[in-house]
Amino acid sequence: MPKYPPPETPSGEPNRVTLPAGTPVYRVHGSHRDATGFNPRPAHAFYFGGRFDSTTYEKYGYLYVGFGVGAAVCEALLRSIPFDGDGMRLLQREAFERRSLSFLRLATDVDVVSLMSGRDLTAVAQDTWLVHTEGADYPQTRDWGHWIRRTVAPWAQGFVWPSKREPADRVAVLFEDRCGEPPLEPTGAPRIDFGTEEGERWLNAVLAPYRTQAAPRPHERIL
Structure with a gap:
């Protein structure tokens, strides 16, 4: 784990890629939230929050998407969940019951910083730690994300x-303050509400190849 702060000045140019309009993406979000809306709430600078969330030190709306259903679901729901002795994982109900998955697509071309390869990461003075480290290091990854946005890639609409x-598969974060037009639009497919019985069955089918299942409802538990 790199225990060093971002450099004062960048040493090179980041690798820019354009995500084309029409690209299908998938988003797991709070069921109360508009599927295409940005999260306006900054994360805590030092404790709770996601990998590249905003904080009070650098405020911006943000949202995360996966380029496949598996990536969207796993990134949102399977963070740091250990396997048990049988090689299975149990997803607690509070982690998913108030969430949904929406089927979306990019409504416009989006220019993002690529962090896909070793060369891409080196271009922002980093290595795989930035995109692979677990939640305990997210205060540091948020700080690096702010530095990339502010110092290295002021044009970046996301990563x-x-x-x-x-x-x-791939995932991305998009920044509201860098997107002149709303970047996402619905495909027309109905969202999946994980808090319903049908939505839970759908979720369990997606989680099965990852050896994970939703915890049973209280009345289904064996006493």
């Missing part, structure tokens, strides 16, 4: 990187 929990 894209390999999913830690589904490495065959």
Whole structure:
């Protein structure tokens, strides 16, 4: 784990990629939230929050998407959940019952910093720690994200990187203050509400290949 702060000045140019309009993306979000809306609430600078959330030190609306259903679900719900002795994982109900998955697409081209490869990460003075480290280090990854936005890539509308929990796919964060037009639009497919019985069955089908299942409802538990 790199225990050093970002350099004062960048040593090179980040690698810019354009995510084209029409690209399908998937978002796990609070069921109360508009599927295409940004999260306006800054994370705590030192404790709770996501990898590249805003903080009170640098405020911006943000949202995360996966480029596949598995990446979206795993990144949102399977953070730091250990396997038990049988090689299975149990997802606690409070982690998903108030969440939904929405089927979206990019409504416009979006220019993002690529953090996909070793060369991409080196261009922002980092290595795989930035996109693979667990939540205990997120205060530091947020600080690095702010530095990349502010110092290295003031043009960046977001970042894209390999999913830690589904490495065959990608995830991205988008920044509201850098997107002149709303970047997401619904595809027309109905969202999946994980708090319903049908939504829970759908979620369990997605989680099964990852050897994970939702914890049973209280009345289903064996006393």
